[in-house]
Amino acid sequence: MSQTRIDVLTLGNAIVDVLAHTDEAFLLQKKVHKGAMQLIDETRAEELYADMGPAIIVSGGSGANTAAGAAALGVKAGFIGKVKNDETGKLFAHDLKAIDVHYDVTPAEDGPATARSFILVTPDGERTMNTYLGACQNLTPDDVKPETVRASSIVYLEGYLWDPPAAKEAFRKAVRIAHEAGNQVALTLSDAFCVDRYRDEFLGLMRDGSLDILFANIHELQSLYGTSDANTALAALREEKVLGVVTRSAEGALVVSRGETLAVPAFPVERVVDTTGAGDLFAAGFLAGLVKNLDLADCARLGGLAAAEIISHLGARPQANLKELAQQEGLLG
Numbered sequence: 171m172s173q174t175r176i177d178v179l180t181l182g183n184a185i186v187d188v189l190a191h192t193d194e195a196f197l198l199q200k201k202v203h204k205g206a207m208q209l210i211d212e213t214r215a216e217e218l219y220a221d222m223g224p225a226i227i228v229s230g231g232s233g234a235n236t237a238a239g240a241a242a243l244g245v246k247a248g249f250i251g252k253v254k255n256d257e258t259g260k261l262f263a264h265d266l267k268a269i270d271v272h273y274d275v276t277p278a279e280d281g282p283a284t285a286r287s288f289i290l291v292t293p294d295g296e297r298t299m300n301t302y303l304g305a306c307q308n309l310t311p312d313d314v315k316p317e318t319v320r321a322s323s324i325v326y327l328e329g330y331l332w333d334p335p336a337a338k339e340a341f342r343k344a345v346r347i348a349h350e351a352g353n354q355v356a357l358t359l360s361d362a363f364c365v366d367r368y369r370d371e372f373l374g375l376m377r378d379g380s381l382d383i384l385f386a387n388i389h390e391l392q393s394l395y396g397t398s399d400a401n402t403a404l405a406a407l408r409e410e411k412v413l414g415v416v417t418r419s420a421e422g423a424l425v426v427s428r429g430e431t432l433a434v435p436a437f438p439v440e441r442v443v444d445t446t447g448a449g450d451l452f453a454a455g456f457l458a459g460l461v462k463n464l465d466l467a468d469c470a471r472l473g474g475l476a477a478a479e480i481i482s483h484l485g486a487r488p489q490a491n492l493k494e495l496a497q498q499e500g501l502l503g
């Protein structure tokens with residue numbers, strides 16, 4: 171059977187999110203770093219779950235959220251990431267297939283459970299993630315099917331994939347096949363602490379030609395260049411040979427290409443409920459815009475629109491019809 175064309179294929183940790191509202195005191199009590207993603211083991215996961223408030227369960231995973239967002243904007247999306255054949259893994263796979271995201275990675279039959287991220291959302295909308303990687307650690311290069319990567323115009327990779335040891339090889343395999351097929355490769359830096367763990371490797375990927383597009387928020391970018399000054403980080407990015415897309419929350423986004431910087435304001439939001447997935451959905455909109463040949467400013471506007479929808483509710487999967495919203499704004503035909 172011939173492989174269906176995919177516009178945006180994402181690779182990432184396959185995670186189901188357990189989200190609850192909380193307060194600053196709970197973060198202090200649990201000694202978690204507000205706004206960051208920390209890796210936890212199963213014992214800590216059970217402890218956090220027992221102590222957190224009433225939770226909702228929503229499929230997540232940064233790359234999978236981006237695939238879901240791209241699909242919601244009407245482009246063909248796919249995802250590669252590993253779950254276990256358990257109830258949580260079935261829910262994750264169902265939620266992708268139900269929105270027509272191509273997902274055919276064989277689930278693990280044994281080993282650790284499907285990954286969960288325990289996400290604490292404070293009244294200011296900031297999310298603090300505590301991730302048990304579980305089955306994600308079983309993603310290997312064999313899960314990356316060459317025909318799927320070859321059929322995908324843009325392959326988008328999570329920096330978080332650097333955490334499970336074998337996933338890095340899956341990542342490198344995808345990059346090699348994508349470039350051999352003449353397709354584009356994008357990376358999101360994922361989290362400032364993740365960048366801190368793998369700074370040299372991420373810089374290496376950018377400089378050895380592995381990447382065509384880099385997504386980062388300004389904190390991740392500063393972490394990449396080891397500076398507390400945003401302008402210094404942006405100046406360094408301008409020297410790299412990638413298309414750089416930098417988000418700055420309410421200050422909007424910057425698109426850095428061939429030494430030039432384009433500033434696009436954030437899309438207005440009535441109330442920020444939960445910032446989980448803001449960067450993922452921004453990337454979804456931006457990549458969908460690229461696939462639809464929009465200019466870079468409109469790609470960033472589409473990213474801003476998708477991000478604005480996601481931060482208006484709990485959870486990192488779109489609830490509104492993103493395509494219709496984009497059409498109303500004149501961004502999609």
Ligand SMILES: OC[C@H]1O[C@H](O)[C@H](O)[C@@H]1O
Pocket residue numbers: 183185186187229230231232235287299446447448450486
């Ligand atoms: O970027 C947000 C996502 O990161 C983590 O991977 C969570 O699963 C969440 O959905």
